[in-house]
Amino acid sequence: MVDFYDQKKIVLVTFGVILLISAIFIPAAVFYPAKVISITPNAEVVGTSGLSLILGGGGIVLLAIALFIPAMMEQPLKAWLLSGIVAIIGFGAIAFSLGDYYYITRDGFTYNPPLAFESSTYTWDEFERVEEKVGSASGTNSIESVTYHFRDGEQVEFSSGRIFEMHGSVTNRVEAAGGEFNRIQEQ
Structure with missing residues (x-):
């Protein structure tokens, strides 16, 4: 049973390290193009704030930390509870990152500010x-x-x-x- 538990820690830490490294480029390489693709095809130019990229990277770092917590803590219930809270905050930061954009169309200007969903x-x-x-x-x-x-x-x-x-x-x-x-x- 001890070997299985150690393997679980190794898997969590491995995925955590992958997420930490990914936090550097995923906001610009994945989140921004996702906005461009998902926004109306009538948009002529799409932009986002620098805060959006920081929030996206921060959210990914929090997800990595959420994976490290159960691998480092000995009390499983507390570890997974704390990990879940950190993961929810990380997903929230990613959602705010994805929701931050502005674009123009032939008819007008649309703006969704940082830290807002409307x-x-x-x-x-x-x-x-x-x-x-x-x-x-x-x-x-x-x-x-x-x-x-x-x-x-x-x-x-x-x-x-x-x-x-x-x-x-x-x-x-x-x-x-x-x-x-x-x-x-x-x-």
């Missing part, structure tokens, strides 16, 4: 204005952040990500729908 879709005429903050470093101007202001009072600010690739298209569509574009030069 998305908001705005048509182009619901945009009040787009603010682009431009900074200067070593004589070169670059976009530091983009803020979208909506007529219902909501606003969304991005400081990195694929939003900068789609920003020109968003700005053109907002202006065509009657919204404003403001460029703010930061010092």
